Amino acid sequence: MANLVSLERVSLVFGTAHVLDEVSLGVQTGDRIGVVGVNGGGKSTLLRVMAGLQEPDSGRITKQGGAEGIRIGMLSQVDALDPGWTVHEAVLGDLPEHVWAGDPRMRDVLTGLLGGTGAEGMGGLDSLVGPKSGGERRRLALARLLVADPELLLLDEPTNHLDVEGVAWLAHHLATQRPRPGNATVAITHDRWFLDAYATMTWEVESGGVTAFEGGYAAYVLAKAERDRLAGLAADRRANLMRKELAWLRRGPPARTSKPKFRIDAANALIADEPAPRNSVELASFASRRLGKDVLDLEDATVVLGEPPNERRLLDHVTWRLAPGERVGIVGVNGAGKSTLLRALTGEVPLAAGRRKIGKTVAIAFLTQEVRELERFEQWRVIEAIEDVKQWTTLGGKEISASQLATRLGFPGGRQQSRVSDLSGGERRRLQLTRLLLTEPNVLILDEPTNDLDIETLTSLEDVLDGWAGTLIVVSHDRYLLERVCDHQLALLGDGTLRDLPGGVEEYLRLRAAAQARATRPDGIPARGATAAAGGTSPAGPSEAAAPASNPAQVREARKVMARVEKQLARLGEREARLHADMVEKATDPSALDDLTARLREVVEERELLELEWLEAAETAG
Structure with a gap:
């Protein structure tokens, strides 16, 4: 293994802030590194220095083979695609089709x-980049690099x-398709x-x-703890x-103003490497208003966007009843109507049919994507x-001022006097x-x-949501968040239904893969699992497209499979618990931790495969 790029005692100062302070590190061939840290901490600057796009104030940067030795590609947060390019030109350049x-x-x-x-990809390879949305342009820029x-x-x-x-595909591609000697x-x-699925090392x-x-995120958390x-x-x-x-320094007659120098030196040495207080983020849990038995219900609801003949039915006669204290995550492809569903719940989007019912004591807070508030x-x-x-x-039982609260929420001192327009996105x-x-x-x-x-703010937010006493509805592409704070997930599959996901996000991915496989089969025969993907159910009851009934022999066999798999899952759970305990014990031993990971x-x-087998058997057993 050789270093592709090395940084030796690299420093960079912006104003009075030391963004990089004598940083020394290297990227070796075969590395898959995840970089984490607070917003504004210098992560993007570090990448720009490694790419040669930002000159450091001091230190040395060495690349394998010199200035022309290796090719470096960087995806920044702002794309540089020419609006006049076609998708083909943006991603494939002048590569011929063969x-x-x-x-x-x-x-x-x-x-x-x-x-x-x-031609079906991103509106067609001959379509122009200019009219694409920000998210589509981001995908094109990433595809161009890959x-x-x-x-x-x-x-x-x-x-x-x-x-x-998309996140699952990217993690798999970077972990299995891209790695080769020399990159x-x-x-x-x-x-x-994504960090856990992709990274072999984490930089903070x-x-x-x-x-x-x-290791990835799990190993990083254990080692840091x-x-x-x-x-x-x-x-x-x-x-x-x-x-x-300090007690010794205070002892003695008040008139004595000097102390032996070695004692003063000893006291100074104790505090010489004392770090500065960290600008911590603490999202506190606030009292919730009392929630009655009725929360939010959509009864036989239909939501339509657009006008005929271009209208889209996002929900088609769906009944969904939210219970007090329910915690639900919603997943679906971009454009499936997740944000519209939320606005239908709040009453911002009218129903084309059905009705919306809201409890008398309900007080809704809605965090939108646009931060319009x-x-x-x-x-x-x-x-x-x-x-x-x-x-x-x-x-916490104490009355505090808005200024004290702002300090606890990561806006200390002078930052409270900053204008909102000057704040970062985070x-x-x-x-x-x-x-x-x-x-x-x-x-x-x-x-x-x-x-x-x-990540620091995310973990603080999750800590708040852990103790949330009300009803929680989350739309997110962040699997970790959904599985961390929600009790169950629902999916919008684009067919007008709202489907319950007993198997969580993994079940959603399987349903999507099966539906796509069925759609691409030239003989029109449904792929395995595609019927389930196409059917969909509402939490209020089964879909009209019910699965065919199983005979008694199939049901008995399916129940045997379920019992066997449940025993295997229990044994796996014990193994997993032992491994977690070993990882805590070996947190300071990188080689042992890598093996345990x-x-x-x-x-x-193995557990995911067994869960899939259990779900298939459960569908047969009924």
Whole structure:
């Protein structure tokens, strides 16, 4: 293994902030690195320095083979595609059809990101880039890089604008299709599922430094927890010594103004490497208004967008009843109508048929994707935007001011006086969440809440939602968030139904894959599982397209399979628990942790196969 690029004591200062402070690191061939850290911490700057797009103030950058040795490709958060290009020119350049059509890797990229290898992909290979949406242009820019396949691939938030299927495809492609001798990938991401599925190493960018951890997100969390535990023990010892030194310095007659120099030096040494207080983010849990037995119901509801003959039925006579305290996640492809469904729940989108029923005590807070609620506060200061909702609130049994609350929510000191227009995307999202929580709702509706949020803020948000006493509805492409805070998931499959997903996001991906396979079969024979994908059900009852009845012998055999699989799953659960315990014990041993992570991944894959087998048997058993 050789270094593709090395940074030696690299420093970069923007104003008074040390974005990179004598950073030394290297990217080796075969590396798949995930980069995490708070917004504004220097992650994108690090990638720009590695790509040669940003000159450091000091230090040295070495690339394999010199300046012309390796090809480096970078996906930035702003695409540079020419609006006059066609999709073919943007992604494939001047490659003739027999070249890209005969390359399985390129075909995989076109299918995974554009939706097809022919005229059906992204509106057709001859369609222009200019009219495409921001999300479509982002996919084109990513596809262009993956087709070019440089030795060092640098990706800045590649999962932005990708749905659940797109994220799963990208993780699989980067982990299995791209790796070859001589190349490596570095990706900034806040998508923790993607980080776990893709990365063999995690870099944390914090306070101008970069700390490397072996493995993906799970291994990173375990190793960091162990590091923090050891740091806590050291801090306790330090605090005890500091108290003794300070007590000695205070002893003696008031007139004595000097102390032996060695004692002063000892006290200074104790605090010399004491880190500055961290700008922590704490999203606090606020009291919710009492929620009655009736929340929100859609009864025999139909939602239509557009006018005939171009109208689209997003919901077709769907009944959905939300229970008090229910926590539901909603998934679906882009354009399936997830955001429209949320607006139908809030009453912003009228129903073409059916009715919407809302409980008398319901107080809804709706986090939209556009953050439109902050537009009228552009020239306000952060503290003014918070005080606009409440100047005082009760938190943890104590009354605190809006300024104290703002500090706890990651807006310390002078940042409270910043204008809303000057906030970063993540800060604006955090401010919007703060304002919503201060209204003390009992129904919280979140449309893509993870947009622009870093992992630290995401974990704080999840901590809030863990203790949420009301009803929670979340639309998100972040699998980790959905599985973390929701009790079950529903899917919009584009056929007008709202389907329950007992198997969670994995079941949704299987349904989508089966439907796509059936659609591409030339003989028209449904692929395995495609009937289930096409049928769909409403939580209120079965779909009209019911599965054919099974005979008694098939039912008995299916129940035997279910019993066998349940025993295997129980044994796997015990193995998984032992592996987690071993990972905690070996958190400071990178080689052992890497081996345990690989074994855990095998257990997870085996469990997913068994769960699929159980679901298929359950469909037969009824």
